[in-house]
Amino acid sequence: xxxxxxxxxxxxxxxxxxxxxxxxxxxxxxxxxxxxxxxxxxxxxxxxxxxxxxxxxxxxxxxxxxxxxxxxxxxxxxxxxxxxxxxxxxxxxxxxxxxxxxxxxxxxxxxxxxxxxxxxxxxxxxxxxxxxxxxxxxxxxxxxxxxxxxxxxxxxxxxxxxxxxxxxxxxxxxxxxxxxxxxxxxxxxxxxxxxxxxxxxxxxxxxxxxxxxxxxxxxxxxxxxxxxxxxxxxxxxxxxxxxxxxxxxxxxxxxxxxxxxxxxxxxxxxxxxxxxxxxxxxxxxxxxxxxxxxxxxx
Numbered sequence: 665x666x667x668x669x670x671x672x673x674x675x676x677x678x679x680x681x682x683x684x685x686x687x688x689x690x691x692x693x694x695x696x697x698x699x700x701x702x703x704x705x706x707x708x709x710x711x712x713x714x715x716x717x718x719x720x721x722x723x724x725x726x727x728x729x730x731x732x733x734x735x736x737x738x739x740x741x742x743x744x745x746x747x748x749x750x751x752x753x754x755x756x757x758x759x760x761x762x763x764x765x766x767x768x769x770x771x772x773x774x775x776x777x778x779x780x781x782x783x784x785x786x787x788x789x790x791x792x793x794x795x796x797x798x799x800x801x802x803x804x805x806x807x808x809x810x811x812x813x814x815x816x817x818x819x820x821x822x823x824x825x826x827x828x829x830x831x832x833x834x835x836x837x838x839x840x841x842x843x844x845x846x847x848x849x850x851x852x853x854x855x856x857x858x859x860x861x862x863x864x865x866x867x868x869x870x871x872x873x874x875x876x877x878x879x880x881x882x883x884x885x886x887x888x889x890x891x892x893x894x895x896x897x898x899x900x901x902x903x904x905x906x907x908x909x910x911x912x913x914x915x916x917x918x919x920x921x922x923x924x925x926x927x928x929x930x931x932x933x934x935x936x937x938x939x940x941x942x943x944x945x946x947x948x949x950x951x952x953x954x955x956x957x958x959x960x961x962x
Contacts, residue, residue, distance in 0.1 A: 700723065715794065759780065883955040
């Protein structure tokens, strides 16, 4: 069997994640996951591809979603901003869903966002060193995502849930070691669900110990929730960003992935994405029950 060993939510797109013991899986993903987004004055989303310091912003959302806190994290979070006593401390945002909507752009597609005020904008502008605003997904957000099992999501790159197994990362780390490269932390890939193999119960199949088994899952149940496969996760330059330093590192893992995980449609792949077919509660330790398998895409 396989179990969930980590649940990570990213309330603000591109910012640091927070591990949870339990969470409710909504039709758009883990509650409040990518519900907020940092944009430039032109409304175009900010991403670690261009603004790696986003990784040093830790967002937390109150249980009812009415309050968002942004705080700098890590030893390098305040570099160049006057030090811990003079740099920006945490900022608290009273979340609004009634302010006027504005156009925001995500990968060339226009959506609507609710601006969260000047306080958050000033804090992010100072921290990132570039004019920035914070927006929230409107309640009427009706984005449709593609893939084998269509669904919806907030401001995620595409599908609602990104899943990765420890076995897949272990194999990647082993291949990088052959090149003399050090292992990478799971946070380089920013998954929502991390799974690992557990006790087989005697005759059970230990499928999660096989790297990339997640590529073949088509339908599964975890806790009270159901998920359907959409597509493989095509990796980008965000994986080059050291999430603790908030700075771009060397060529790994893309250099190694390019040697054995090239996708016929373009790019390299690592991990799989899923839509939510049945909302429900998830917890660390829940068993991953695969209801349908398929062939891995190539």
